[in-house]
Amino acid sequence: MSATPDTPATETDTVDTDAAVTDTDTVENDTVETDSLQEWADALVDELGALCSTVEFDTVRIHVDPARWVETINQARKKLELFSWLSAIDWSKDVEVGDTVEDVDALEERFEVLCRLSSVENADGAIFVAVIDKENPSIDSLMPTIGGAEWHEREAHEMFGIDFVGNTNLAPLYLPDDFIGNPLLKSYPLLSREVKPWPGDVDVEPMPEEPEVTATDDVESDEDGEES
Amino acid sequence: MTDLGMIHRSESAVSIELQTPDMTLNIGPQHPSTHGVLRLIAKVAGERVTDVEPVIGYMHRGYEKLSEVRTYAQITTLVNRIDWVAGFASEVPFIAGVEKLMDVEVPPRAQYVRMILTELARIASHLVFMSSYPLELGATTPLMYALREREYILELIEEVTGGRFHPNFNRVGGVKPVYGGGSMTKKWSLDLPEGFLQRARDAMDRMEQICDDIDTLVSDNELIKMRTVGVGVIPRDKALEYGLTGPNLRASGVAYDLRKVENLLPYDEIDFDIAVRTGGDCYDRYVIRIEEVRQSSRIVRQAVDQIPSGPLQTKVPRVLKAPRGQVYSRGENPKGEFGYYIVSEGARMPYRLKIRSTSFSNLSILKWVLQDALLPDLVAIMGSLDFVLGDVDR
Numbered sequence: 234m235s236a237t238p239d240t241p242a243t244e245t246d247t248v249d250t251d252a253a254v255t256d257t258d259t260v261e262n263d264t265v266e267t268d269s270l271q272e273w274a275d276a277l278v279d280e281l282g283a284l285c286s287t288v289e290f291d292t293v294r295i296h297v298d299p300a301r302w303v304e305t306i307n308q309a310r311k312k313l314e315l316f317s318w319l320s321a322i323d324w325s326k327d328v329e330v331g332d333t334v335e336d337v338d339a340l341e342e343r344f345e346v347l348c349r350l351s352s353v354e355n356a357d358g359a360i361f362v363a364v365i366d367k368e369n370p371s372i373d374s375l376m377p378t379i380g381g382a383e384w385h386e387r388e389a390h391e392m393f394g395i396d397f398v399g400n401t402n403l404a405p406l407y408l409p410d411d412f413i414g415n416p417l418l419k420s421y422p423l424l425s426r427e428v429k430p431w432p433g434d435v436d437v438e439p440m441p442e443e444p445e446v447t448a449t450d451d452v453e454s455d456e457d458g459e460e461s
Numbered sequence: 462m463t464d465l466g467m468i469h470r471s472e473s474a475v476s477i478e479l480q481t482p483d484m485t486l487n488i489g490p491q492h493p494s495t496h497g498v499l500r501l502i503a504k505v506a507g508e509r510v511t512d513v514e515p516v517i518g519y520m521h522r523g524y525e526k527l528s529e530v531r532t533y534a535q536i537t538t539l540v541n542r543i544d545w546v547a548g549f550a551s552e553v554p555f556i557a558g559v560e561k562l563m564d565v566e567v568p569p570r571a572q573y574v575r576m577i578l579t580e581l582a583r584i585a586s587h588l589v590f591m592s593s594y595p596l597e598l599g600a601t602t603p604l605m606y607a608l609r610e611r612e613y614i615l616e617l618i619e620e621v622t623g624g625r626f627h628p629n630f631n632r633v634g635g636v637k638p639v640y641g642g643g644s645m646t647k648k649w650s651l652d653l654p655e656g657f658l659q660r661a662r663d664a665m666d667r668m669e670q671i672c673d674d675i676d677t678l679v680s681d682n683e684l685i686k687m688r689t690v691g692v693g694v695i696p697r698d699k700a701l702e703y704g705l706t707g708p709n710l711r712a713s714g715v716a717y718d719l720r721k722v723e724n725l726l727p728y729d730e731i732d733f734d735i736a737v738r739t740g741g742d743c744y745d746r747y748v749i750r751i752e753e754v755r756q757s758s759r760i761v762r763q764a765v766d767q768i769p770s771g772p773l774q775t776k777v778p779r780v781l782k783a784p785r786g787q788v789y790s791r792g793e794n795p796k797g798e799f800g801y802y803i804v805s806e807g808a809r810m811p812y813r814l815k816i817r818s819t820s821f822s823n824l825s826i827l828k829w830v831l832q833d834a835l836l837p838d839l840v841a842i843m844g845s846l847d848f849v850l851g852d853v854d855r
Contacts, residue, residue, distance in 0.1 A: 290561050290788035314701045315710075315717070318817040322804060331529035332808035333784055347802070347815070349789065353701065353710075353717040360789060360802070381703035383826040392525075407518035408855065416526055421531060 255437075272416060277312075281305050286380035293361065298361035299346075299363040303373045306348055306361055311357060313350035319375065319385035319394045321346050325367075332425060344370050344395060348382075365395070392417035473524035474624055477835035483511065483615045488839075492518050496593070496852025501827075501843075503596060505836055513839075515824065520854035521778045523824075526616050526812040533559050533633060533781050536814070540801075541627050542711045543818055544852040546589050547582035547795045549618065549628045555801045556631040557725040558790025562783040562805055563633065568775055569727070571635035573768040574653065576726045577661065578630070578791075580757040580764070584668055587757075594747055595679050597844040598688050610671040614662045620654050635774030649730045652773065658765040665758040672751050680748055689743035693842035694831050703829065704822035707797025708749045710848060713741035726792070728766055731763050744846035750847070753795075782809050794819050796847060820852035 250438055274286035274293045283305060285453040286391070297305045322345040323452040334340050346366050351358030365372055374397035375382035386397040387406040397403065405412065414421055489500040498519035504512040524539050533571065540555050541548035553575055560567060592607035615625045617636065622628035622637070630636050635688040679685055700713040710717055718735040720728040736752035738745035791800030800817035823846050830842055 258788065289786050293785060293787045294787070315706070316702060317706075317800070318702045318704065318800065318815070318822070320815045322801070322815075330526075332806060332810055334806045334812060334845050335808075349800075349802075349817075353715050356722040358789075379702055380699075380829060381825050382824060384821065405518070407521040409518075416523065421526075423526060426530070 273357070274359065277309070278410060283361075286359075292356070294360045294362050296332050297361050297363050301367050302346075302361075302363050303375055303378065306350070306453070307378050308361070309350055309361065313352050314349045315350050315353050316381050317349040317358070319348045319389065320380055321395055321417075323417065323419045325392060327420040328339050329420050329422040331419075341369050344393060346372055346389070346395065348375070363390055369397055370394060371396035373397070376400045376402075391415065394418070430445045463843065469604075473656050482740065486836075489641040490516070496844075499824075499850055501829075501839075503836075503839065505646065508836050510831050510834050510836055510839060513828055515827050516822070517850070517853050520850050522570050522855065523553075524855050525814055525816055526619065528811055528816075530810060532809045533583060533783060533811070536811075537631055537792060538627075538629050540816070541629055541783065543816065543853065543855055544586075544799070544820065544849050545626050546795060546849050547586040547782070548624075548626055549578045549622070549630065549791070550586075550794045551799055552628070552631045553579055553725060554790045554792035554799055555803075556633060558788050559633050559781075559783060561788050561790060562786055562803065563777070563781070565634045565777055566775060567635055567771050568661050569769045570771040571773045571775075572727050573764055573771065574621070574636050575732075576728065577761055577764045577768075578621065578628070579726065579759045581614050581618055581661075583795040584754050585618070586762075588614065588671070588755045589749075590750050591675050591754075594844050594847075595675060595685065598685060598841050600679065600682070600685065603675055605670060606678070607671045610667055613667055613750040615663055617661055619645060620657060620660075624781050632774060634777040635772070635834075637773070652750065658768065661719070663759055665762050668754055668758045675751060686744060688841050689747060689845070690740075691742050691744075692757045693743045693834065693845060694741045694836050695826065695830055699826065699829065700741070703826040705797070706822065707794065707819060708736075708753060709746055709823050712734060712745040712749045714739040719791060719798055725790070728760075731760050732765075733760050743799075743841050744848070746840075780809065782807065783811070791817065796820055796849070796852065797823060816844050816855055818852045818855055820850075821847035821855070824853050825846045 234338045241242065244341075270291065270293060271286070274288050274295065277283070278286045278295060281295070284298060284303070286296065289296045322344050323333070324335070324340060326340055326342060326347065328429045344367060346365060348357060348361045350361065357378070363372060370393070374384060374386055376397070377399055383400065384406060385401060386400050387403055390396050390397060390403045391405045391408050391412075392415055404410075476768065484508050485561060486503045486505050487500070488503060490498040500516040500519070502514045503510050503851055524543065527539060528536050537552050541552045544551050561737045588611040592604040593610075595603040618628060619625045622630040624630075695713050695732050697710070697713050697715060700710050700715065705713070706717070714737065716735050716737045720726075721735060733756045736756060738749050783803075785805055785807040787802070787804045789800060789802045791798050793799075797819040798817065799819050802815035802817070803811050804813040806812040825844065827846065831839060832840060
């Protein structure tokens with residue numbers, strides 16, 4: 234079990250890129266805020282016995298041992314009372330549609346199960362993250378203690394194929410009963426795109442003296458593709 | 462309502478012959494009272510609902526998957542179709558999240574335009590509720606009054622954005638570009654339409670008037686009270702457990718409003734109150750929305766008075782690429798917390814976009830709250846949650 238998350242540690246210092254336009258520089262303010270948020274997150278990690286925390290863009294992520302998932306969430310609910318949502322991310326090298334991750338070779342294939350709780354007194358809130366492995370993805374269900382988790386888990390189950398042990402009603406929520414596959418997996422093709430290529434691609438005409446744009450090769454040469 | 466229950470119980474106790482076997486009742490998916498295509502499979506014992514299973518997904522459009530193959534600029538077209546009754550309000554948290562990722566500063570005037578339009582969307586959404594809820598309880602007249610007033614709001618929204626329901630008006634770095642979309646309009650500097658601010662003020666007069674009218678017509682009506690007071694009570698802990706937000710949560714006594722705690726829009730420069738009720742029943746969920754319209758109208762009045770001058774958009778690169786990172790951005794939709802969890806891997810399109818839609822969580826309590834309710838109350842309880850199926854199914 235790879236409980237140690239590999240990406241977050243490097244994510245905090247990648248804020249500055251070429252895409253960002255900064256007229257007024259508010260970096261100093263941001264760092265002060267991020268620091269106090271980081272302290273709050275660290276205190277929460279200690280209190281709950283979680284693994285570690287990351288804070289970026291005012292979003293607190295608390296990494297939790299999947300074996301202690303239900304216990305940790307329920308403990309956190311004493312302070313962060315509102316169950317906001319539960320979902321998952323598929324970190325995959327096999328990407329059928331859309332972009333891959335920035336550094337594909339270094340990617341460790343895994344599911345991240347996310348659950349957000351927030352306080353109803355102030356702006357506090359955190360996203361709890363459990364990393365589970367893709368071979369046999371399963372995690373304990375929150376449904377017995379948080380009734381609202383039922384639908385969210387059903388959605389994650391049909392979309393990602395994650396098994397929530399203890400959820401008594403994992404019937405498809407959105408999809409038809411006879412649907413095969415887990416649509417939100419990165420390896421799942423976008424079926425309408427299979428039948429007919431995206432019409433938007435046709436509009437992307439190459440600028441004079443620029444190499445031909447293909448459907449997969451996009452960003453740099455695509456000057457006019459933005460607004461339509 | 463307790464009286465009816467007593468009669469029911471006593472009757473079945475006296476004459477055993479009258480006991481009927483449990484019946485399964487199918488409601489929908491095409492039913493006028495379900496706000497769209499929602500199907501309920503209800504098990505009823507006489508007049509009492511013993512179990513109900515909501516079936517959703519008839520309108521699932523797969524926006525989370527589609528977003529993975531759309532650029533950030535294109536996704537705003539999708540997200541305002543989630544909750545179409547208040548399309549503008551769903552755009553703002555998304556675009557604010559992208560701006561946070563890209564570290565783009567939004568000009569104050571654009572912030573105020575966003576705030577005014579969000580509040581107008583809130584009023585429009587609540588007016589739909591104020592019209593449809595009495596209708597579900599059997600009162601047809603309020604529908605005409607409230608929907609007539611909604612036209613004034615929709616006209617204002619259309620005037621600014623060009624769309625009544627789907628504004629698609631937000632851009633990264635502001636609202637609709639200062640330089641128009643095509644080359645024909647490149648020299649035009651777009652601003653709010655002339656006289657818009659005054660027309661917004663005038664419309665607010667009407668909104669305050671319709672709130673009073675609806676209060677007189679509906680809120681104090683004895684029949685409406687009989688149908689709603691003490692019906693479908695949701696206690697505080699259950700509301701939090703099921704992730705209820707917005708007016709539904711505030712009707713259960715939790716003074717939680719993202720306009721006060723989040724800083725997407727300059728609500729801190731505006732003086733307004735959070736409407737809170739403590740009963741947690743259908744009546745409170747209904748009355749609280751009328752109060753919210755009054756508060757929204759207060760916000761709009763102050764915002765049009767205080768709106769700063771300046772550009773509506775800041776300069777952003779033509780090809781928008783968000784740096785690597787993950788952000789959760791949420792705002793107060795008319796129905797509650799509307800959030801986007803954006804996972805960016807440094808490309809033009811998000812790697813994953815989780816949409817936390819309000820009505821999905823609000824509706825998930827339906828099964829719990831309908832337990833042991835009376836069948837005639839089913840529609841009253843369901844309607845009071847004020848959901849939109851597009852928002853449930855995404």
